[in-house]
Amino acid sequence: MFSTVLKLAGAIILVLVTLVGCQTLRHSGITPLQDPAPDTLRVATYNVHYIILSRDTGAWSLADWDRRKTPLDLAFKEMNADVIGFQEMESFGGGNQADINLTLDWLLQNNPDFAAAAVGDPSVFPSTQPILYRNDRLRLLDQGWFFFSDTPDVIYSRTFNGSYPAFTSWAQFRDLATDEVFRVINLHTDFGSRSNRMQSVELVAERIAPWIAAEETLFVVGDFNARFGDPVLDVLEETGLEFAPVEGATYHLNWGLNLFAAIDHIAHIGDASLATEPVVLRQKFAGEWPTDHYPVIADYRLGGAQSRR
DSSP states (O other), X not given: OHHHHHHHHHHHHHHHHHHHHHHHHHTOOOOOOOOOOTTOEEEEEEEOOOEETTOSSSTTSHHHHHHHHHHHHHHHHHHOOSEEEEEOOOEEOSSSOOSOOHHHHHHHHHOTTEEEESOOOTTTSOOSSOEEEETTTEEEEEEEEEESSSSTTSTTOOOTTSOSOOEEEEEEEEXXXXXXXXXXXXXXXXXXXXXXXXXXXXXXXXXXXXXXXXTOEEEEEXXXXXXXXXXXXXXXXXXXXXXXXXXXXXXXTTTTOOOSOOOEEEEEESSEEEOSOOEEOOOOBTTBOSSSBOOEEEEEEETTOOOOO
C-alpha cells in the first residue's frame, strides 16, 4: 500500500513538473534587443517590486535590495529606452506617503542622462510610479495622477472595494527629435480583484477620452494584471488603443518561471506607429533577477518625421 502511494505521489509530481516545464517553455523565448533605429522612440514598462524598509533580510528586504540594485541598473541600461513607465517603485515604510524612494534615487544617480517625471512632494503627488525619460531627447510639459477610486482626485484614496490605493500616473512630453508631443499614461491595476481591475480601466478610458478626442498621441503602459483576450484589455481597446503584440511571459515569480502569458503591456493611439515587434528581456543580470517581472520594450515612429537624435 505504501509503495503504491509513493508511486502515485511520484506520478503526480512528474505530471506537475512536466506541466510547469511545458508552460515555462511555452511562455519563454528570448528575442534579441537591437539598438533602436535613429527615427524611433523607444517606450518601455517595468514593474520593479517595492522594498520593505522594516525588513532587514529576506524577500524584498533591504538586504535583498542590495543584492538586486546593480542587476536592476544593468537591466535599465540594457533596455536603452527613451521613456520608461515604472510600477511598484516604492520603498515601503508603512502608510501611504513615502518620503524615501531608494530605487528611484539609485537609477537617477547611476543614469545622469535621465530625469524623472510623474514625481513630486509625496504629500501632493504620489511618486511610486515614476516615468523616467532621456533628458537630452524629451522635454517634460505636464504631469498628473488619478487614483482608482470613487474619489480619483483625492490622493491615496482606497480602491473601489476599499483595498490598498492604486493609481495612474501620467506625463506629457515634447520629443525634441521630431517636435511631436505625446503623453505616457502609466498604470498598475489590482492583481487580486477583477472588479477593481475592471473599474480601474473604465476610469482610465474615461480620463483619456478627452485626449483621444483632441487627437493626441498617447502611450498607455504598465502592469495590467490581464492577458490578451481579457475584458480588462478589451475596455481600453474599445477606445481605439492598439496593444503591442507582446508574446510570452512578463511575470516570472522571481524565479524565471514563465507560466503565464503577458500581463505587462504597451498600447498606443494617435500619430505613432509600431516600428518593430515588442521585446521582453527574459534574462538575469549579473547572475540575478532584478525583480519578479521582465521589462517590456517597443519602438515607435512618431508623426512620420525623421529623428535628429
